[in-house]
Amino acid sequence: CIKIWYGLQLIDTYMPWTNMVTVLEHCRAAPPPGTVAAEQSLPLTFFDLPWLHFPRVQQLLFYEFPHPKTHFIDTLIPNLKHYFPLAGNLIIRPDSIRPEIRYMDGDSVSLIFAESSSSNDHDFNHLTGNHARNAEEFYPLVPQMPQVTNVSDTLVLVPLLALQVTLFPNFGICLGITYHHVAADANTLIRFLKSWASIAKLGGDDQAFLANGSLHPFYGRTVQRKDPNGLETSLWSKAREIQFDEGQLQYPDLTNKVRATFVMRQAHVQRLKKLVSARRPTLLHVSTFTVTCAYVWVCMVRSRGDEVADEDELEHFTWSADCRGARFDPPTPETYFGNCLTGCMVTAKNSQLVGEEGFLTATELIGEAISKRAQNEEGVLKVMETWLLNYKEVKWNRMVSVAGSPRLGFYSTNFGWGMPIKSEIISIDGTGAFSLTECRDSEGDVEIGLSFPKIQMDAFATIFAHDLEII
Numbered sequence: 001c002i003k004i005w006y007g008l009q010l011i012d013t014y015m016p017w018t019n020m021v022t023v024l025e026h027c028r029a030a031p032p033p034g035t036v037a038a039e040q041s042l043p044l045t046f047f048d049l050p051w052l053h054f055p056r057v058q059q060l061l062f063y064e065f066p067h068p069k070t071h072f073i074d075t076l077i078p079n080l081k082h083y084f085p086l087a088g089n090l091i092i093r094p095d096s097i098r099p100e101i102r103y104m105d106g107d108s109v110s111l112i113f114a115e116s117s118s119s120n121d122h123d124f125n126h127l128t129g130n131h132a133r134n135a136e137e138f139y140p141l142v143p144q145m146p147q148v149t150n151v152s153d154t155l156v157l158v159p160l161l162a163l164q165v166t167l168f169p170n171f172g173i174c175l176g177i178t179y180h181h182v183a184a185d186a187n188t189l190i191r192f193l194k195s196w197a198s199i200a201k202l203g204g205d206d207q208a209f210l211a212n213g214s215l216h217p218f219y220g221r222t223v224q225r226k227d228p229n230g231l232e233t234s235l236w237s238k239a240r241e242i243q244f245d246e247g248q249l250q251y252p253d254l255t256n257k258v259r260a261t262f263v264m265r266q267a268h269v270q271r272l273k274k275l276v277s278a279r280r281p282t283l284l285h286v287s288t289f290t291v292t293c294a295y296v297w298v299c300m301v302r303s304r305g306d307e308v309a310d311e312d313e314l315e316h317f318t319w320s321a322d323c324r325g326a327r328f329d330p331p332t333p334e335t336y337f338g339n340c341l342t343g344c345m346v347t348a349k350n351s352q353l354v355g356e357e358g359f360l361t362a363t364e365l366i367g368e369a370i371s372k373r374a375q376n377e378e379g380v381l382k383v384m385e386t387w388l389l390n391y392k393e394v395k396w397n398r399m400v401s402v403a404g405s406p407r408l409g410f411y412s413t414n415f416g417w418g419m420p421i422k423s424e425i426i427s428i429d430g431t432g433a434f435s436l437t438e439c440r441d442s443e444g445d446v447e448i449g450l451s452f453p454k455i456q457m458d459a460f461a462t463i464f465a466h467d468l469e470i471i
Contacts, residue, residue, distance in 0.1 A: 020140040021114040021166055025073060028108035029163070035081035038105040042085055042219060044098055044182065046227060046381075047323070047339040049235040050388060051181035052099070053242055057189075057403075058142050058178050058426035061410065062128045063417045065173040073113050076165055076415070078196040079206060080109065083217060085337065086192065090158035090182060092244055098236050101160070101183055110146055112164040124171040128422040130261040132457050135429050136254045141166050141174045142426055148244060156244050160184075173417065185339045187322060190408045191215050201416040217337040229381055235388070252430030259424070259451045262464055264292050266444035271471045276363050285367040288406070289436075292446050293319065294362035296434055297400050299467070301353045303452070303460035311351035316399040317366065318345040318391075321373060328377045342380050343387035344369045345394075359467075401433040411440040425449055 044052075080087045088103030118124065126133060127141075143164035149157040160183040164176035179189060195215045199206045209215055227233075272291040276283060297317045320341040324332045332340055346365035353362060373383060403425050404410075410423045425435040428451050435449035452460060 020118075021116055023112055023114050024069070024167075025113045027077070027111050027113075029078050029080055029111045030087055030106070030108035031081035031084050032079070036084045036103065036105075040084065040088075040103050041091075042101040042338070043221060044100060045221060045338070046232040046235055046384060047341060048182050049098075049232065049239055050384075051339060052239045053244070054181045055427060055430055056145055056178050057181050058176070059189075059410075060138060060141055060177075060422075060424045060426060061175045061193075061413060061420045062124075062422040062424075063173045063175070063415070063420055064171070065167070065417050066170055068169055069115060069167050073165075076113075076200055077111065078109070078163070079199050079204065082195055082206070082209065082215075083192045083337075085219075086161045086179070086183065088160065090156075090160060090180065092156040092158065093154055094240050095154055098232065099182075110143065110159070110162045112143055112162075114140075114164060114166040116140075116166055116168045118168055118171075121168075121171045124168045127174075128172070130263070132258040132260040132454065132461075134254075135257040135259050135451055138259070138424065138426055139254075141176045143176045143178045145178050145180070158244065172421075175415075181339070183338070185320075185322075185341050186404060186408055187324065187334075187340070188217070188337050190410060190413070191217065191335060193410075193413050197413050197415045201414060214335065216335055218333040218335045219337050220333075227381070229385065231381060231384055254429060256453045257429060257451055258454050258457050259429070259449065260457055260461070261422075262448045262450065262461070263439060263442075264295070264446040264448060266442075268468050268471075269444070269446070271468075272359070272363075275471055276360065276367075279357075279360050280364055280367075283364055283367045285371040286363070287367075287370075288444075288446065290367045290370060291363055292436065292448070293317065293402055294366050295359055295467075296448055296464075298353050298358040298362050299460055299463045300400055300434070300450075301350065302358070302463050303456050305456075305459060311349065311354075313350040314347050314395070314398060315350055315353055316345055316347050316394045317362070318343060318387075318399060318401045320344075321370075323380055327380055342373070342383050344373055344383070345387060345390045347394075396432070399432065401431065403428055403431070403433045403435045404437050406436055406438040406446050408437070410437055423447070 084103050085101045087107045087109050088101055089107065090099055091102045092099045127137065141164065143162040145162045146159040151157055158180065160180045162178045166174045166176065195209050198209045198212065202208055269288050269291060272295060273286050276286050276291060301315055320343050323340045323342050324334050324336055346369050348361055348365060352358065411419050413420060419440060421440060423437050428435050428449060437447045439445035439447050450457065450460065
């Protein structure tokens with residue numbers, strides 16, 4: 001069956017490519033008995049509720065692993081006692097004040113160990129390359145989230161996390177993560193992965209994790225409970241009207257879609273910054289993020305070619321900003337568990353972006369928005385209200401967003417096999433976003449992940465390379 005989420009066509013089926021892998025073991029990972037209280041809950045806040053009906057986030061991390069499959073399973077089962085909410089469920093009662101994440105003794109995470117049917121290194125090297133690859137090739141490696149359970153007309157249970165580890169014998173390993181954004185933003189996810197990795201690296205001993213305070217999750221909700229404008233109540237009153245399984249689909253329409261990775265070298269970034277400084281000398285915020293996002297946004301709009309005929313058509317770019325730190329009183333710890341993001345959106349006419357000064361226009365819009373974004377608690381609340389209202393006004397096929405950040409450090413997630421050789425945010429196949437991560441081997445460079453129809457990808461590649469050469 002075909003369903004529609006936010007104007008995107010998604011296919012709610014189990015795709016046929018799963019014969020490319022063989023399941024070795026399907027187990028459930030849970031906190032060890034006695035390590036977590038029998039029942040605990042975390043209420044959702046106004047930072048979580050905007051993600052309630054958002055498609056699940058899917059990510060892959062590839063590692064070189066030139067060994068056979070013996071013994072690799074036992075060393076990888078995650079110890080979830082430190083991040084127990086991810087083993088729980090989102091509890092939705094439409095007649096309640098707000099949803100909550102609840103962990104009960106016995107809750108667990110779906111964990112699949114699989115083996116690729118590939119007998120050579122070509123497939124592994126192909127998947128971990130930067131060149132254009134068919135998007136559907138990645139989905140045998142993506143874990144399926146267990147189904148939402150409608151316990152009754154007034155109670156819905158929603159799993160939050162699923163994991164899959166796929167071995168390419170004698171070549172590599174792929175770690176697949178599917179998680180619900182309502183439970184965690186990327187900051188929380190990377191801390192969970194690094195805690196899992198640090199424990200697995202030492203054969204299950206969590207002493208190194210316990211000694212590293214930067215990974216200990218903070219579950220307090222005191223600051224986020226401050227809501228003088230009733231934002232949380234307003235968000236929940238709208239979200240509860242939508243049936244939860246809408247938009248929670250596993251796979252987007254991948255017809256003719258390819259994935260590719262482009263690298264923005266530090267030298268390119270410096271040239272872009274120099275251009276902005278010369279042409280827009282009063283612009284205060286000219287960061288790597290600003291110029292990279294502006295450049296990619298303009299290239300994406302231009303790569304559509306003749307698709308947009310109206311030069312007054314509005315184009316939108318949106319991104320999320322982490323609110324951990326001193327924006328609240330008291331400050332929100334960097335290890336805060338959950339979502340702690342506010343959003344920004346900028347808009348320009350199509351003609352402004354495809355024109356000669358498109359990059360400068362985009363940089364100015366993004367840079368000014370970052371400079372003016374909320375720097376305190378009151379401002380964050382106002383920005384949240386405006387951000388969500390703005391989403392209602394846009395055409396979704398004219399909106400570009402960004403997933404990830406070069407600051408997160410996915411390439412430093414070491415399970416004992418070395419650093420990942422490739423990171424792929426798979427969920428951009430269905431959201432229209434591009435991904436940003438740091439480069440594994442070159443400090444200061446940025447990896448840009450894209451998912452387009454083949455014709456548009458070819459056009460983007462030409463524009464991306466050509467315009468960097470002439471700067």
